[in-house]
Amino acid sequence: MKLYFLLPLLLGAMLASCVMGPRRHYVLETVPPQSLAGITYDVEAYQQKYDGHDGVFILSDDLLEHVSGGQTWNAYRISSLRFMILNPDAEWLTTFSVRTNSNRELLNAYINVISPDGTVKSFTKKDMKVEKDSEGSTIYRFAYPDVQVGTVVDEGYEIKYRVGASVSRYEFPLQFDVPCEKVKVKYAYPDFFRIKAKKVGPDKRIELSPDNSIIGVKAYSYEAEDVPAFADEPYSPYQKEMSDYLDIAVTGAYSTTFLPSWDDFADGFKSYALERESFWRDRVKNILEEIVTDDMSDFEKVDAINSWLQQNIEIEDVPSDFSFNDVIKEKKGEPILITGLGRLMLEKVGIDADFVLIHSAEDGYFDQDFVTYGTLTTPAIHTKIDGKEYVLFPYIKNFPIDHIPEYIQGQRAIRINGDGFNGFITIPNGSLARNTVTESYNLTIDEDGLISVSEEKELRGTTAYAVRRLLDRASEEEVEEAMKELLTYEEGDVSLKSYDIEDREDYRKPLVIKLRYEIDNLVTITPEEVIMQTAGLLSPSSNRKTKVDSDKRVNPIRVYNDERVVKKITINHPTSWQLSVVPENVSYENRFGEIEAEYKTSSGHVDIALSRTLYSISEPAEQFTEMLNIVGRRSRYLEVPTLIFANSGFGE
Known part of the structure; x- marks a missing residue:
């Protein structure tokens, strides 16, 4: 017996699977205003407990879900926050603001403003002011009305990261500019994805709790209570060197940023930063003949080359096939390309120099097992003259040759040469400049x-x-x-x-x-x-x-x-x-x-x-x-x- 009657059902199921697309498991849950009516807080107690702060986060809840759709995927961020305002003049805390662009869409948002007497005023995305900036981003803003000491805001929003622009690396802040009574985060993804979390210290990794309650989905969550605010104090390390945060990257075939090894990382930059000489005309040689003389010391040669690049080459986006000759001719280039040109010029006058990409202290701890683009971001030239180490930035106008910026002092850097990965070095502490x-x-x-x-x-x-x-x-x-x-x-x-x-x-x-x-x-x-x-x-x-x-x-x-x-x-x-x-x-x-x-x-x-x-x-x-x-x-x-x-x- 031929089961022809099953064909329409099978075709229907196939069409449905194509049309429905990937399924989400988490959505923004709007808080009904009536559920908040009559809720009051002991404002005086909060003032005493959190004296000196602009406010306090009562609950911060952040979730990111990856949803697979074949060879690509979307990502959705769901964020909700409840907080009390203790300083009505603190604009950063009295205004809602979310930035989107062509790759990110604000799907939904709600705002409930609770007065100290329990009165609730509710607003949605349509009540927000929409602005455009020079970079093409869209900013949604909303100033909370009738703000006074003790006003509580309960808000949430949902962002979709479009296919092809999903976040394969995402960071959750776990500490804020004001105290937080409870912080919750969750990271969810299809169970065939692979992920890796960055360490936040040499022997410290954020402890996560697994959640496998949904078939086909893996999730990890984190919760903490009574989290102190960042302390804004002089003579301090960078914020992420002191605080907890959760940095997670998708690895493997679905990742757009994670790499198998530092060799792969270096190979990606080698062809762009080092292999840009032209066979037709050597403009580099012509420039060196103008600015470098044989009677110069090595320091004077380095200074002359570095200064010429700083004064004559502008930072600007250029085509991917731009050569070093093009940089000199057009007097423009991207920082990595300008740095590569500087290294080549030093090499041609007999000075050994390395092209390096440096980790920033602003990114916290450098986890050498967390191999991802965005970890080593600052291009520079590293060289030694008369036993002293110099770190050069030929793309930053007037940057002193003997100064090492604070955010890279003591940080790790990858060396890249003609063969690719050439190991790591540590940038010196301090500065040669007389301050x-x-x-x-x-x-x-x-x-x-x-x-x-x-x-x-x-x-x-x-x-x-x-x-x-x-x-x-x-x-x-x-x-x-x-x-x-x-x-x-x-x-x-x-x-x-x-x-x-x-x-x-x-x-x-x-x-x-x-x-x-x-x-x-x-x-x-x-x-x-x-x-x-x-x-x-x-x-x-x-x-x-x-x-x-x-x-x-x-x-x-x-x-x-x-x-x-x-x-x-x-x-x-x-x-x-x-x-x-x-x-x-x-x-x-x-x-x-x-x-x-x-x-x-x-x-x-x-x-x-x-x-x-x-x-x-x-x-x-x-x-x-x-x-x-x-x-x-x-x-x-x-x-x-x-x-x-x-x-x-x-x-x-």
Whole structure:
């Protein structure tokens, strides 16, 4: 008997399987507003418990699901968050914002705003403001209404990552800028996928709980309670070096980023970064003949080549078949291509140099078994001259040859040569640059107590580079605001009269900033004495925005580069005033650095010389009290809050 009657059923099943596509197992569950009505929280208790924070996450729940569809797949992110606002002025916490692009679509979203009295207002995706940016991204924004202390927001959204652009590497944050009472994450994928989780420390991996309750789906979850906020403290390692996070990659045939080995990784870059010479015309040789001479030292040759590339080649996307000749001719290229050209130029003048890709401390711990694109991202040239290691960035304009950025110091880097993978190296700690700030102050106090100040700052090394970069990107109005920020004084009525910046464009010279300003309300005059508030003038640091005077240190201590600040101060005052007590000279040193102070007086003058040296160092948080003796604005060795003068000329 022929079962012809089964054919329609079989064809129907086949068509259905083609039309239905991959099946999802997790969807965004919208919270009905009526279920939240009448819910209240003890706002006062939350304020006391989380004092000093903008808010608190009550529950953060994040899920990513991969859904297979043949040789490709989609991914869906489902995120929900409930939090209390404790600072209504914190814009980052009082506004909903989600960014999408051509590869990511916001499918659904809900927002419930719960007032302290239990009133609930509900909103959806259609209530959001939609904006476009210059990169073609779409931003959905919504400002929560009637925000006050104790407002609770319950929100969620769902994003689809399109076929061909799915995330084969995904990261879950497990710690936030505010405390979190409970955090939950889940990662789900078809059971024929293979995944790998990155270690977050040499012997530390995030512990995950398996969930195989759905046939054909594997899932891993993580939960934690009472998670503290990130501590925003100076002299700290990078955030991901200290915090927990979950970084998972899809491996094997379905991955677009994970690789079998570092040899495969290196081969992918070798052909692009190293094998770009042209057989038709050697423009590299022509440029070298112009900028390098035989009588140059190796250092001078390196400096000449690196500087030429920085000044003449612009960073720009170029065709995939661009050669080194094209880079020189068109004066443009991508960072990896410019770096490869720089290595070739050094090789042609007899200097051994490696093309390297460096791991960033911003990415946390480098797990050498986590072989994926996006792990080693910073291209550079590594070379040695006279026994000193140099790391060159020929694509960054004016970047000093002797400076190593903090985020790559002590990090691992892969070396790639003509044969491909050539092992790993460790980037040196510290910097060869001399990081010194020399400040001179000439103060004149008139008989009414008004202080006129001429201040000059001479910046060298990394500090000079950072300030120049800031000034390069700033408008005239922003430059003036930056000058006001550089003023030493933290009290009194300060009026900036003029400023001047010398050698702003010449990165090889010290950067000199001259400021003229007046200060009122810092001097109190009585018949017997004159009291002058020093207001930060005698601090070992002139950065009034650096808050370090805290005995509640959380983060470990990390100082990346040696730093030296030298202050030379002359105070001119009426000759009828005489300093009653001359502060004691100071000479103090500990493991973090050293400070020195010397005070001299003469008729109508007080001369002060201060210096502070901070060493490159790593120490646990428990040692911070000792560090405060060097960097604290109220260091007990330099604590001179006032200068008191005897007044013999009052009323004359």
